[in-house]
Amino acid sequence: MPSLDPEFLIPRLAAQIPTSLRNHAYLAGSLAAAWHFRAQLKERAIRTKDADVVIRPVGAIDQIRRIAESLRRKGWRWRDQEERGPGTAATRNEDLAAIRLRPPSNREEYFLEFLGVPAVEQATDVQWERIILKEGHYGVPCFRFMGFTSLNLRRAAKGLRYADPAMMALSNLLSHPRVGTHEMSSPIEGRKCLRSAKDLGRVLAFAKLMSRQETMGWKAAWLNAMKTCFPERWRALGAVAGQGLRELLSDRRGMSDAWWTASNGLLFGHGVTETNLKFVGQQLLRDLVEPFESDCRGPAS
């Protein structure tokens, strides 16, 4: 797994995106987290292979196409060319290959993955949008709770923005109401890990790197995000926001995988034990998640 230095990479990434389109793009996922917590990264880098770039607003098909084509003109290459090529008009949306581009230089081992912002009240876990590029038809996944990350964006470098950790945390929590059995396609440092454990483990990593006062302050932003993205269903969804996290804390494999992914990611070199992380989770439930769930259930408006 490559190590990416966010302070080196993000300004360069920003420069690759046309200025006129930069306002439509923002970073999410591990690179965004690495940028936010860069002062606390032990190696000044994070081990990740992909940089999630979300293009907003909802349905920004034209903006996605223009950014992708601009990068292609600058020499960015397809990552999955050997696995799945472009589709055609006959290809179903959910069968289309995602847009994953590798930087021009062979020395850099990561890739950009394009994501889309879901529609308000999207009911499906993922909705694939079709993008027609010169090479053919590609798909952009719009994950159900990714919309949170388009709120309260923070500034990174050269006009490029990134997702607020509070919003990423909310997205990850709601995306995994169960620990489940779905594993990530690529191992992390040689180990196959549960997808839910990686995402929920990132929530725990955020909490570990922040003070409890800070995470407690997420509640207002969470409530606002819920009402913005799910004006009809925010109460029902929010009332069980911690369900997956609770299950993770009592799931032996889940907790182990969460610790493994976090300690090989944001928490690398911090000497955090699985026990530490479990207690961080319990504190997060008590400080933030339970009051949030209560507000969603209760009369707060």
Place this chain on the structure above:
Amino acid sequence: MALSFSVATSTLSCYLNSVPRHPPHDIAWSREAKPECDFATRDGHFVAEVKHRLRGHRELAATMFRMARLLEEAPGIQRAYLVLLNPRMSARRQAEEWGAGLEILKSSLAGKMALVRLDSAGTDVVPKDPEVRRVIEALLPQLTRTPATTSQRRSLGPPRSFFDVLKILVHSWLFHEGALAIRELKQRCELSYPSVAEAVRRLEDRGEARRETNRSVELIDFPRTSWAELLSSADAYRMTARFADASGRAPEPDFLHQLLSQRPIPGVAVGGVLAARSWDPDFDLVGLPRLDLELGRGVNSKPEDVAKSLDPALVPAGPSDTVALVIHVVLRPKDLLVTRKGERLPFADPVETLLDLYDLRLVDQAEALIRRLRTGGRDAFPRP
């Protein structure tokens, strides 16, 4: 009040597992009334000083110096043992400090000193000489003879009731209440007349209290000797429980205080630095090193349960852990918790607060608080 505490019990059971069942019968230890040592063998060849929860290297060094002086003054003593019961220092640090201390002593004295550590890991004796170990093993059962449900301190110090009376009298002295009628003292302490009388007699014998002709008593001055005795037994007397944050994050005592303010627990008062600030706005300390809480009567929960209800990550602190929360049990009958206007939580009374400050090693600040409460500026507290 139903209270049971597992910390002392588990520690004691570990001691029991590590001491021999049949100590050597040719070595008879007995309690010694001298200030230089706690125990001595009948023939005077061996002496032992016992320290409960020794705090740090300074206390260790001071004790080693005293032992060396005793050995210098009494050449007939063949060996002096320092017995550490559940010390707060790590074994490694203790070994380093012990070794460093021996190096600067005369070899004739250093060669007569032995260190015994009893904790949950077992019994460790230095030097590792079978004969050295055999002698001290004859003493260990005496240290563990008292039942786990009663204070170990009882075999080594005055009864609880003495400290109950002492605290009431100190409180009365701090606030210039004048002589307290024995009847009043008895009522405040909720003790029997014989217990109160015995405590008063002990204070009188030390020249720390005087009895008036009208069957009242007051302290002559701050009772330094008895107070020191209380401090040395404070952990056991107050059933102090210490907790660390197992999340691995740096402790946030202010945050814990905030959590408690949001959800007060009936019968739980704030002590330590926060209480000291409530008694003295000029209290000289920046920040909050830890949160001290006093668990009063009527709280039918163990300190561990109170800690967990406050923060799920709080676990009993190990010797090398940074303590985030300390809970002391206050069984004193008279409810002296103080509720101030505008505050959601009651504060501990000044005597409990002073005990907290001494436990925090904030001695200067504690003395300043005594002066503040007693004199309002006049220096009446005798400095060492």
